[in-house]
Amino acid sequence: MTTVISSESARSAVEEIAAVASRRSTVVDLARAALSRAGEVEDRIHAFCCLDEQVVLESAEAIDRHGDKPLKGLVVGVKDVIDTAAMPTCYGSPLFAGHQPAHxxxxxxxxxxxxxxxLGKTSSTEFAMFEPTDTRNPVDLTRTPGGSSSGSAAAVAAGVLPVALGTQTAGSVVRPAAYCGIYGFKPSRGWTSTQGVFPLxxxxDTLGILARNIGDLRLVYEATRSSPPPMRRDRRELRTVAVLPATEWGEVEPEVLDALHAASRRLQAHGLAVMDLDMPPDWVALPSRHETVMAFETARCLRQLLGDRVTEISPSSRNVVAKGETTPREEYEACLEAARRATEVLGHLCQTVDLFLTPSALGVAPSGLDFTGDPVMCRPWTxxxxxxANLPSFRTDAGLPIGIQAVSPVCDDLGFLDDLELLEDLLSAEA
Amino acid sequence: MTTVISSESARSAVEEIAAVASRRSTVVDLARAALSRAGEVEDRIHAFCCLDEQVVLESAEAIDRHGDKPLKGLVVGVKDVIDTAAMPTCYGSPLFAGHQPAHxxxxxxxxxxxxxxxLGKTSSTEFAMFEPTDTRNPVDLTRTPGGSSSGSAAAVAAGVLPVALGTQTAGSVVRPAAYCGIYGFKPSRGWTSTQGVFPLxxxxDTLGILARNIGDLRLVYEATRSSPPPMRRDRRELRTVAVLPATEWGEVEPEVLDALHAASRRLQAHGLAVMDLDMPPDWVALPSRHETVMAFETARCLRQLLGDRVTEISPSSRNVVAKGETTPREEYEACLEAARRATEVLGHLCQTVDLFLTPSALGVAPSGLDFTGDPVMCRPWTxxxxxxANLPSFRTDAGLPIGIQAVSPVCDDLGFLDDLELLEDLLSAEA
Structure with missing residues (x-):
């Protein structure tokens, strides 16, 4: 297995910010280190669609000249579907090659x-759908990193960056994080403004964060959420975890189910209550409901944006548009209504369950670069x-990452991050 | 005082939906009743900028022909800065006269x-800023209804509609609700998608709901929020209310302070703990910080949208753009950072305080239609x-509404609605 993953030497964003605050590093130092690491691996992983050394170093110098700021020392990658005024933003599409947003x-x-x-723009599948980039999985260069936040996941996993931004409309943060063996966090819908993010x-559509540890997820989450006040009053400790294999949603590989059960046993050994959850009947059809909603809305967005040029997009994207354009509005609306009904059971579940554990994906990263993998295990939660969030605590015997997905039954992102930190501790501790 | 307010005969949205569900009414009946009430008052209050009887009745017939739906029987007004595919949307600006959104x-x-x-589009000040409409306050036709959700507040107060949608960027939901004597609810930022809402x-920018009772606010809130699951686990009952006169923010009229103290006494008499809150030092400058942030962002939005035609907007709006364009980016960013710091105290306050009570506006609705009133008491919370939310529990001796603003220290909209219901009961009960 050809890998570019090195032995965990890369520092966290929290450490790098502390280093800059205490004058042990400058932002230019950090920028040079990231550019140097990119120089080592980028010709093999192709994580970036825009990486301009001169722009980066000038920006870093400007930040160093200014006073202390809370994120001074943070070096991030930004998925190519997120507008940047200083770098082109192509939405993963040749139709937008060289497109330069004003803001x-x-x-x-x-x-x-x-x-x-x-640091740069990270490669995205075409319009954050399924047409792949040439990005490779840093853990095994013969495999896809997953999509659509392909470059963000690869750059973080390869140690070029501690943190990168992604977006998730189906499974585009959690799935590539699972395939690349890192953390991927999709906060609750509406957690922060999506202005300037390609509307699919x-x-x-939800912005998400990819990182190698939960402290870095928290750092970027707290700094960027637009609903400011914490929702922590009477916060309950993590006590009860419900394990949901969710095999109703797809053919989950045995190795993934084994990891899920291993996680369950380890948490139980550390004193958490673990229960097996039967899938609520209203949840079984959620993946196909999601697919219908996404296709309907995507078709509308792309048609509005591209007009007749919608015929020039890739066949895989055209398929989504075609599905969306032939979906009757009544069917779309019925799917949204079914999704609303599916959330009703959460009101009861959250009285007893603090967290769901479920597979992040059907299996490990697929071989080859043609297929970014199936987002089915993420669709219902989105x-x-x-x-x-993806928890990267397990590997196959061959060393490929297996992702366990943690999901909160309530929209309390900060409490969820607390829970993730505890899970990270327990899953990495000896039983 | 010339008023068009009638004696509370208008039904609530909850009642109207129940009437349709039990076949005591049809949607066409409700549409005709609303059109008839509009016919009685509209030439005096000018709440609507688009009200097309034929479109409304055709839509109502179509809804009647379809099966049962959760909001069947709801008749709403939609502020003119919110896109509608079946009606023009002019953003309160002559530059967009006749503009017809596709979606x-x-x-x-x-x-x-x-x-x-x-039912129709309700009048908005120009781009939801300060240039007034010709809408009149139904309680006293010589006074402004407030802005920018002028028509929504007037239509609800006059009994044309049980519910209308508004938007709040400074104080555009809470203030007109206060002036017109109705409920106005601005949920926590990000509670629902603002796609298709004019980006100021x-x-x-936050969508809001205007209604004559809290049950109707809850109905529309629950049906339209895009972050679905309830955040009710370990919900605490309303026990402690902090009264914040906020005279640091502006010259609050004595009648408003009297109402605030009367509210405080009544809640105390009913067993709630009421404390006087000194304004946290970090909050004193919040109104001017808000003004800077709003001007900076508004200038950017309008310049991007209008290009050189930005010179054709009204002088009052041009003033905001001019302020925004001469604000250095550093100052704007410092204001956002100050706002972030200002929320830090909430982490402590919410341990002891369940709700703030503070004035909704400096006084009653100003006389005349030239000035929609000062949003200063809402700016910090936005x-x-x-x-x-505005609570319309008090009146001056002359019968003009005085608004008390309830604010939650945490972003728990559903819990806040529970609190409002309790407050409504206690404030209307005999002491």
């Missing part, structure tokens, strides 16, 4: 305002708008 | 999907993204 997306503006440095399906 | 805004699509009927200042 930063809100989330990019926030990061820059707080002293963060954008407005009922579903449709319901719940906070979800 | 409904997400919130309108949701309401229609669930069986709701849009993306850090601040900037911090907290759920807030």
């Amino acid at each position: 930063d997306a809100d989330i990019v503006a926030t990061i820059r305002r707080l002293g963060g440095l954008v 399906a407005s009922s579903l 449709l319901m708008g719940l906070p979800s | 409904d805004a997400d919130i309108v699509a949701t309401i229609r999907r669930l069986g709701g009927l849009v 200042a993306s850090s601040l 900037l911090m993204g907290l759920p807030s």
Whole structure:
């Protein structure tokens, strides 16, 4: 297995910010280190669609000249579907080659305002759908990194960056994180402004964060959410975990189910209550409901944006548009209504369950670069708008990452991050 | 005082939906009743900028022909800055006279999907800023209804509609609700998609709901929020209310302070703990911080949208753009950072305080139609993204509404609605 993963030497964003605050590093140092690491691996992983050394170093110098800021020392990658005023934004499409937005997306503006440095734009599948990039999985270069946040996941996994921004409309943050063996966090829907983010399906599009540890997820989450006040009053500790194999949604590979059960046993050994959850009947059809909603909205968005040029997009994207354009509005609306009904059971479940554990994907990263993998295990959670994250605690015997997905039954992102930290501790501890 | 307010005969949306569900009414009946009430008052209040009887009745017939739906029987008004595919949307500006969006805004699509009927577009100040409409306050026709959701507030107060949609970037939901004597609810920032809503200042823009009772606010809120799952686990009952006169923010009229103290006494008499809150030092400058953020973002939005035609907008709007264009980016960013710091105290406050009570506006609705009133008492809460609402429980001796603003220290909209219901009961009960 040809890999570019090195032995965990890369520092976290939290450490790098502390190093800059205490004058042990400058932002230019960090930028040079990231560019150097990119230089080592980029010709093999192709994580970036725009990486301009001169722009980066000039920005880093400017940040160093300014005073202290909360994110000074953060170096991030930004998925190519998120607008940046200083770099082209092509939405993963040749139709937008060289397209230069006038303004930063809100989330990019926030990061820059707080002293963060954008290293470059990371490759996205075409319009964040399924047409792959040439990005390779750093763990095994013969495999896909997953999509659509392909470059963000690869750059973080390969140690070029501690953190990168992604977006999830189906499974585009959690799935590539699972395939590349890193953390991927999709907060609850509406957690932050999506202004300046390519609008694919407005009922579903959610910004997400990819990182190698939960402290870095928290750092970027807290700095960039646009609903400011914490929702922590009377916060309950993580006590009860419900395991949901969700084999109703697809053919989950045995290795994934084994990892899920291993996780369950380890948590039980550390004193958590673990229960097996039968899938609520209203949830069985959620993946196909999601697919219908996404296709309907995507068709509308792309048709509005591209007009007749919609015929020039790739066949795989055209298929989604075609499905969406032939879906009757009544069917679309019935799917949204079914999604609403599917959330009703959460009101009861959250009385006893603090967290769901379920597969992040059907299996390990597929071989080859033609197929970015099936997002089916993420579709329902995106449709319901719940906070979800990939936990990269397991590997196959061959060393390929297996992702376990944690999902919160309530939209309390900060409490969810607390839970993830505890899970990370327990899953990595000896039983 | 010339008023068009009649003696509370108008039914609530909840009642109208129940009447349709039990076949005591049809949607056409309700549409005719609303059109008839509009016919009685509209030439005096000018709440609507688009009200097409034929379109309304055809839509109502179509809804009647379809099966049962959760909002079947809801008749709403939609502020003119919110896109509607079946009616023109002019953003309160002559530059967009006759402008016809291709699609409904997400919130309108949701309401229609669930069986709701849009009666018409309600008048908005120019681009939801300060240039007034010719709308009059139904309580006293010589006074402004407030802005920018002028028509929505007037139509609801006059009994034309039980519910209307508004938007708040400074104080555009809570203030007109206060002046017109109705409920106005601005949920926490990001509670629902703003796609298809005129983007004025993306850090601040929030959709809101105007109604004559809290049950109707809840109905529309629950049906239209895009973050679905309830956040009710371990919900705490309303026990402690902090009264914040906020005279640091502006010259609050004595009648408003009297009402605030009367509210405080009544709640105490009913067993709630009421404390006087000194304004946290970080909050004193929030109104001017808000003004800077809004001007900076508004200038950018309008310049991008209008290009050189930005010179053709009204002088009052041009002033905001001019302020925004001469604000250095550093100052704008410092204001956003100050807003972030200002929310930090909430983490402590919410341990002891369940709700703030504070004035909705400096006084009663100003005389005349030239000035829609000062939004200063709402700016800080909008900037911090907290759920807030006007409670219309008080009147001056002359019968003019005095608004008390309830604000939640945490972003728990559903819990906040529970609190509002309790407050409504206690404030209307005999002491």
